[in-house]
Amino acid sequence: MSTIAExxxxxxxxxxxxxxxxxxxxxxxxxxxxxxxxxPMVWMxxxxxxxxxAAMQFPPQWWPDHPTLASYQKLLDPQNSxxxxxxxxxxxxxFVSTATTILSVIVAVPAAYAxxxxxxxxxxxxxxAVLLRNxxxxxxxxxxxxxxxxxxxxxxxxxxxxxxxxxxxxPLAIWLLKGFYDNxxxxxxxxxxxxxxxxxxxxxxxxxxxxxxxxxxxxxxxxIGAWNEYIYAYTFLSKNEQLTLPVGIQRFFSENTTDxxxxxxxxxxxxxxxxxxxxxxxxxxxxxxxxxxxxx
Amino acid sequence: xxxxxxxxxxxRRPQSARSGALRKIWEHRADYAYVLPAIAVMLIVIxxxxxxxxxxxxxxxxPGLQLRDKIFxxxxxxxxxxxxxxxxKVTSNTLIWTVGSTFISFVLGFGCALALHRDFVGxxxxxxxxxxxxxxxxxxxxxxxxxxxxxxxxxIGAVLVGLGWADRPPNFIDSVSTVLPSLIVVNIWxxxxxxxxxxxxxxQTVPDQLLRAAKVDGANAWQRFWHVTFPHLRNVSTVTILLxxxxxFNSFIIPWIMTGGGPSNASHIWITHIYELAFGRQRWGxxxxxxxxxxxxxxxxxxFYVRALRGNxxxxxxx
Numbered sequence: 004m005s006t007i008a009e010x011x012x013x014x015x016x017x018x019x020x021x022x023x024x025x026x027x028x029x030x031x032x033x034x035x036x037x038x039x040x041x042x043p044m045v046w047m048x049x050x051x052x053x054x055x056x057a058a059m060q061f062p063p064q065w066w067p068d069h070p071t072l073a074s075y076q077k078l079l080d081p082q083n084s085x086x087x088x089x090x091x092x093x094x095x096x097x098f099v100s101t102a103t104t105i106l107s108v109i110v111a112v113p114a115a116y117a118x119x120x121x122x123x124x125x126x127x128x129x130x131x132a133v134l135l136r137n138x139x140x141x142x143x144x145x146x147x148x149x150x151x152x153x154x155x156x157x158x159x160x161x162x163x164x165x166x167x168x169x170x171x172x173x174p175l176a177i178w179l180l181k182g183f184y185d186n187x188x189x190x191x192x193x194x195x196x197x198x199x200x201x202x203x204x205x206x207x208x209x210x211x212x213x214x215x216x217x218x219x220x221x222x223x224x225x226x227i228g229a230w231n232e233y234i235y236a237y238t239f240l241s242k243n244e245q246l247t248l249p250v251g252i253q254r255f256f257s258e259n260t261t262d263x264x265x266x267x268x269x270x271x272x273x274x275x276x277x278x279x280x281x282x283x284x285x286x287x288x289x290x291x292x293x294x295x296x297x298x299x
Numbered sequence: 300x301x302x303x304x305x306x307x308x309x310x311r312r313p314q315s316a317r318s319g320a321l322r323k324i325w326e327h328r329a330d331y332a333y334v335l336p337a338i339a340v341m342l343i344v345i346x347x348x349x350x351x352x353x354x355x356x357x358x359x360x361x362p363g364l365q366l367r368d369k370i371f372x373x374x375x376x377x378x379x380x381x382x383x384x385x386x387x388k389v390t391s392n393t394l395i396w397t398v399g400s401t402f403i404s405f406v407l408g409f410g411c412a413l414a415l416h417r418d419f420v421g422x423x424x425x426x427x428x429x430x431x432x433x434x435x436x437x438x439x440x441x442x443x444x445x446x447x448x449x450x451x452x453x454x455i456g457a458v459l460v461g462l463g464w465a466d467r468p469p470n471f472i473d474s475v476s477t478v479l480p481s482l483i484v485v486n487i488w489x490x491x492x493x494x495x496x497x498x499x500x501x502x503q504t505v506p507d508q509l510l511r512a513a514k515v516d517g518a519n520a521w522q523r524f525w526h527v528t529f530p531h532l533r534n535v536s537t538v539t540i541l542l543x544x545x546x547x548f549n550s551f552i553i554p555w556i557m558t559g560g561g562p563s564n565a566s567h568i569w570i571t572h573i574y575e576l577a578f579g580r581q582r583w584g585x586x587x588x589x590x591x592x593x594x595x596x597x598x599x600x601x602x603f604y605v606r607a608l609r610g611n612x613x614x615x616x617x618x
Contacts, residue, residue, distance in 0.1 A: 025520045029414035033425065036411055039488065040429050046454055047443045061468075062457045110336045117333035124324050131605050138597045138604065140549035142573045143590040146583055147351035148344065150364065170344040173337060231436035233552050238578060249438035253556065256442070263446055270439035281434045282427055289496050 051075070051268035058263045074268035085255075089269060091244060092251030097276075099161050099236075099247055100229040103168040107176050107225045108218060110169070115180030116206055120189065141171070141234045149238060163239045164247070168232060172225040179224065183217030184210065220287040227277045248273045349594070355587035362581035369584070376588035385564060385572070393568040395479060396554075397547045400486045405540055407487065408494025413524075415495075416502050426499075433492035437552035444485040445557050448472050472558050475565040482566055485553055490546070494539055501535035502528070537607040545600055569593055 050058055051074055053067040080086035118126065148167060149158070157163035187210055195205040211218075233249040240246055246254060252273065256266045281288065324331075356376055358369040380386050415426055432440065447454050448471040456468020471481040505528050513523045551570045554560060560567035560575060567575075569589070577586035 023520070026417075029410075032410055033414045036407065036429060036491075037425065040432055040492075043440075043443050043447055043488065044431065046447060050446060059452055061452055062461060063452060063454055110340060113333040114337035117330055121327070121330040121333070123327035123330040124320060138545045138549075138601045139594065140551065140570050140597075142549075142551065142570050142577075143352060143594055144344070144348040145574070146355065146577050146587060146590075147348035150351070150366070151343075151347065153364075166340075167344060169340055173340060177337065227434060231438070233436070233438055234574075249436055252442075253438060263449075263452075266442055267446065270435075270442050274435035274439050277436070278431055278434050281430070285427070285430070289500070 047267045047271055051264055051271055053264045055262055055264055074262075074264045075272070077265065078268055078272065085265070088243070088251065088255060089272075092246055092248045093272075095161065095245060095251075096230055096248040096273075099164050099168070100226050102161070102165045103172060103229040104222050104225040106165065107169055107172040108222055111173055111176035111180055111221060112211070112214075112218065113206075114173075115177045116184055116210065118177065119181045119184035144170070145234070145238055148235075152239060158239055159242055159245060161245065164229075164232075164236055167235045167239075168225075168229045172228055176221045176225060179221050180214065180217050183214045187213050216287045216290070219284060220290070223280055223284050223288050227281065230277050352587045352590050352594070355584055356591045357588075358584050360583040364581075364583065366583075372584070376584050377592070379585060380588055380592070385567075388564050389567050389569060389572045392479060392564075392566065393548065396483060396486070396550070396568050397544055399480075399483045400490060400547045400550075401540060401543045403483070404487045404490040404543055405494045405536075407491040408496075408539075409498045409536075411491070411495040412498035412502055415499065426495075429495060430492045432489050433496075437489060438556060440485060440489050441553050441556040444488070445472070448481060472566075473562060475562055478558055478562065478566045482554055482557060485557070486547065486550065489553070490543060493546075494543060497535055497539040497542075498532065501532045504535075505531045534607065538604070541600065541604045541607060545597065545604070548597070548600075 049066065052070040052072060053064070054069065054071055054073065057064055057067050057069070077083065077085050078089040081090055117123075144167075152158045152163045157166070191209050191213070192202075192205040195209045196202065200208065231249065232247075233253075236247045236250045237253075240250065243251075243254070252266070252269050256262065256269075355369075357371060357373060359372045359375070360366065360369045411429060415422055446452075448456075450456065450468055450470045450473055453468055453471070455471070456465070459465040460468055469477065472478050509527050510523055513527050518526065549570055550568065551574065554566050554568055554571050555574070558566045560571045564572075570593075573586050573589045573593070576582045576589065
């Protein structure tokens with residue numbers, strides 16, 4: 004192997020890229036994974052522009068003879084009952100997710116800061132308790148929370164969802180943010196404090212702006228988590244007007260299972276907001292997510 | 300009290316020599332203000348539910364959550380669970396589901412991370428596409444795949460028939476023998492991107508010089524991977540596998556929406572089974588006992604998880 008030459012002109016050698024078995028293996032593997040990942044989504048899109056009749060053919064039409072946006076029009080039209088329901092579910096999801104996001108940022112920011120900067124009795128215990136929460140499935144908490152929500156009159160309200168979403172959003176939010184605070188040099192705060200700032204001022208005016216990427220990442224995480232949440236919403240809400248998208252779609256289509264184009268169109272529209280949000284901000288998100296596991 | 304070890308302790312106040320735990324807590328009272336809101340939320344919605352679940356697991360509860368009428372029955376719920384054949388069926392399903400999904404997701408995600416490590420045209424786009432299944436809702440994923448598996452109009456069945464490999468489209472999720480593997484395929488679809496993200500981040504920490512040095516010493520690609528890259532990724536691999544295992548163990552949406560645990564319990568895993576016991580058959584006591592058992596299993600998994608994380612932190616501190 005021409006190792007020395009490669010070391011010397013690594014940049015050039017990279018560009019020319021020797022074609023060897025491993026690299027070809029990697030490419031074939033990536034093509035396979037791309038097909039595995041993308042084909043189901045493509046099939047969802049193709050089905051969503053078929054008519055109900057065209058979807059029910061065997062063998063299936065790979066590309067519909069008469070593509071139509073009828074399913075989307077129906078879902079987005081506030082004049083008919085399907086559209087009314089869908090738009091209301093969409094609005095409910097948006098409301099619950101936004102409220103959860105704002106609250107979890109407000110609660111997680113100071114907590115994460117404290118875990119990163121202060122030592123106080125019980126700090127380690129609390130931090131790992133926070134982490135352990137993420138290991139427990141919703142089902143364990145479901146029966147008692149249902150009873151609790153019923154007792155305080157929150158069943159069938161969005162408040163019950165926001166409160167419970169905080170519990171699974173918070174632990175990871177705190178964990179993600181702590182990683183960010185750990186990487187901000189404490190000297191910055193010390194300098195501010197020497198200049199006469201209180202500890203809170205140093206935190207609020209110096210550290211907060213620097214941790215903006217972490218806060219954004221945390222917010223996306225909370226939003227996506229709340230937007231996709233299913234089991235609590237499925238259990239706590241029963242009135243049609245309050246359902247969020249995942250449950251709403253399920254209720255709607257379990258009564259009406261033959262409308263696969265409509266179901267695929269609804270699935271697509273449910274996915275759009277979170278996928279767009281994620282793709283735009285994925286840099287922050289991926290960094291924050293992996294920060295804890297891969298300390299640099 | 301224990302002596303606290305933390306990473307960023309620069310702001311710590313000068314500590315008065317020896318003092319009692321209470322005094323220490325009092326000295327740090329201002330610090331607690333920052334964590335108090337978080338602790339309050341956690342206590343209400345975590346500590347209380349866990350306590351309540353344990354309590355309910357010792358009672359025979361009437362349907363409809365008329366909890367005033369519950370009757371104390373000791374360990375009868377636990378005995379009923381452990382002697383029921385459904386329990387063992389569901390447990391073996393859960394094992395197959397968890398181990399299968401975790402292992403294959405990890406291998407596929409790691410493979411993608413390795414293949415995407417070198418720069419090439421379109422890498423960013425490819426990576427973004429591969430991540431999407433992880434972001435979209437599991438409910439949407441379940442419906443997409445339900446349609447793909449559909450026994451009359453599903454695309455996989457149509458391809459198999461078209462190629463002459465099957466006489467008629469197979470019943471992927473309606474048949475006892477194929478339902479669990481079919482659901483695992485869906486679960487992996489949604490999950491391998493997570494492993495990919497984690498391992499990509501891990502790969503960035505492998506020092507380039509070491510790889511080049513190994514190359515100079517004549518190590519081939521496989522040897523470089525096995526002796527240099529892989530040992531560097533041990534911690535991130537452990538954390539990733541544990542997180543995947545816990546997430547899989549706790550899966551609910553995909554089996555619940557795609558099959559509801561059927562046909563004849565063939566795709567019931569612990570979580571869906573507990574849910575059905577509680578909210579389907581209203582056997583709150585038995586469901587709570589199941590939850591307590593689940594809790595114990597997860598606590599032991601959690602123990603390893605914390606140990607893996609601590610291992611990271613210690614290594615970090617020594618560098």
